Each structure stands twice: as C-alpha cells, then as structure tokens.
Amino acid sequence: MKIKTTRVVYWVITILFALLMLMDGFGGVTRQQAGVEVMQHLGYPIYALSIFGIAKILGALAIVQNKFKTIKEWAYAGFTFNFIGAMLSRAYSGDQTSWILFPLIPLAVLFLSYYFWKKYCALPAAKKF
Amino acid sequence: MKKINTLYWIFTGLYAIVIFLTAIPNVIANADSVNMIVKQMGYPAYFVPFIGVAKCLGAIVLVIPGYPRLKEWAYAGLAFDLVAAVYSFISIGVPVLEWIPLLLFAVVLGCSYIFYHKRLRAGGAPFLK
Numbered sequence: 001m002k003i004k005t006t007r008v009v010y011w012v013i014t015i016l017f018a019l020l021m022l023m024d025g026f027g028g029v030t031r032q033q034a035g036v037e038v039m040q041h042l043g044y045p046i047y048a049l050s051i052f053g054i055a056k057i058l059g060a061l062a063i064v065q066n067k068f069k070t071i072k073e074w075a076y077a078g079f080t081f082n083f084i085g086a087m088l089s090r091a092y093s094g095d096q097t098s099w100i101l102f103p104l105i106p107l108a109v110l111f112l113s114y115y116f117w118k119k120y121c122a123l124p125a126a127k128k129f
Numbered sequence: 130m131k132k133i134n135t136l137y138w139i140f141t142g143l144y145a146i147v148i149f150l151t152a153i154p155n156v157i158a159n160a161d162s163v164n165m166i167v168k169q170m171g172y173p174a175y176f177v178p179f180i181g182v183a184k185c186l187g188a189i190v191l192v193i194p195g196y197p198r199l200k201e202w203a204y205a206g207l208a209f210d211l212v213a214a215v216y217s218f219i220s221i222g223v224p225v226l227e228w229i230p231l232l233l234f235a236v237v238l239g240c241s242y243i244f245y246h247k248r249l250r251a252g253g254a255p256f257l258k
Contacts, residue, residue: 042173043172043173043174043175043176044171044172044173044176045170045171045172045217045220045221047171047216047217047220047221048172048217050216050220051213051216051217055209055213070201073201073202073205074201074202074204074205074208077201077202077205077206078205078206078209080202081183081206081209085179088175088179089173089175089176092173092175092179093173093175
C-alpha cells in the first residue's frame with residue numbers, strides 16, 4: 001500500500017472512530033436518556049454511565065494523539081474490552097442476536113484503526129503527520 | 130538483570146495471587162461477592178462471574194511467558210478494573226478505609242508493570258511494534 005494511502009486511511013478511520021466515541025462518551029457523562037435506558041435494560045448501575053463515558057472520552061483523546069504510545073495501546077485495549085463486555089452483557093440480558101452482534105461493528109472499525117496505526121508507526125518519520 | 134527478574138516475579142506473583150484470591154469467589158459467584166457486587170454496587174448478577182473470569186484470564190496472561198501484546202493489554206485491563214472498582218466504591222459511598230487497600234493493589238500492579246518493561250528492555254526487546 002502506498003505511504004499516502006496508509007496515512008490517509010489511518011487518520012480517517014481513527015478520527016471517525018474517536019468522534020463517535022467522544023459523542024457516546026459525552027452522552028454517558030451527561031446521562032442522556034438513551035444511555036440511562038441501556039443501563040437499566042442491561043442491569044448496570046446508572047453511575048456506570050460515568051465510568052464508561054469518562055473512559056470513552058479519555059480513550060478517544062488517547063487514540064488521536066501519537067506522542068504517548070503506551071497510553072494509546074491501552075486505549076485500544078480498553079475499547080476492545082468495552083465492546084466485548086457490551087456483547088456479553090447483551091447476550092446475558094437475553095437480547096436478540098442483532099443487538100448482541102452490533103458491537104462487532106465499532107470493534108471492526110477499532111481494529112482497522114489499530115492495524116493502520118501499526119502500519120503508520122512503521123512509516124519513516126518524515127512521511128508522518 | 131537478576132535483581133530486575135527477582136523483583137518482577139515478586140510483584141507479578143503477588144498480584145496474580147491477589148487476583149486469584151479475589152476473582153475465584155467471583156467466578157463461582159459465592160454469596161459474599163454477589164452481595165458486594167450486585168446488592169451493594171448495583172451491577173447485574175451475570176457481571177459477577179464475567180468480571181471474575183476476565184480477571185483470572187488477565188492474571189494468567191501476566192504469569193505465562195511471552196505474548197507481549199497480550200500482556201500489555203492484560204495490564205491495561207487489570208488497571209481499568211481497579212480504577213472502575215474505586216470509582217464504583219466511591220459512587221455508592223463506601224468509606225475510604227474500606228477501598229484504600231485497592232490503592233495498594235494498584236501499587237503492586239504498577240511495580241509489576243515497571244519491572245516488566247525494565248526486563249523487556251534489559252532483554253533488548255523494544256516496545257510493541
């Protein structure tokens with residue numbers, strides 16, 4: 001793959017994912033009705049919305065920066081655990097298959113971003129931005 | 130190198146033992162852990178064995194040799210678990226003295242992580258590619 005393509009795909013996917021997580025995170029922190037209903041449906045305490053919300057906002061910020069590698073690696077880990085946890089919670093709550101499998105979509109976007117991040121890291125320094 | 134290795138195994142072994150001691154009651158969902166996590170903290174019943182299994186898997190990854198990416202992610206997951214536990218305890222108004230031991234766990238986990246990376250560097254391994 002061309003250097004330029006790697007760079008563009010990496011940034012587009014990563015920024016898109018981070019924006020989605022930022023919105024989701026703010027929704028959680030500000031206790032939007034939709035989030036509250038999901039927590040009630042899955043049986044989680046309402047304060048868990050703040051844990052997930054703050055974590056998503058910090059995670060989104062962590063994956064759009066390239067200075068601190070460990071923090072970024074941990075953010076990818078955290079998002080992965082989050083989506084797996086979401087799928088299992090849906091399954092345990094007896095939701096229909098489409099709801100159980102839905103978190104696979106953000107998970108796939110996340111892994112694409114991760115894959116291109118590793119490719120991006122391998123680019124010569126002068127070719128990054 | 131020998132000193133790094135010894136300290137690494139002391140902290141890592143200690144943390145793994147602490148995790149197994151606290152997570153196995155979760156895995157079997159004994160009365161005490163259900164009372165704490167479900168009745169007091171407000172998490173759903175299915176979450177008890179779920180978090181127990183997740184913590185055990187994390188501890189297993191820490192003590193088996195190799196798998197640097199998986200290890201990095203396990204450290205991340207175990208750290209997020211501690212932070213979320215402290216947040217939850219504070220949210221439900223548990224007195225500081227009852228959750229302060231978690232900070233001690235965090236110190237042990239942090240030391241294990243620091244010596245894990247010292248050990249990697251001493252062995253000439255770079256951070257995850």
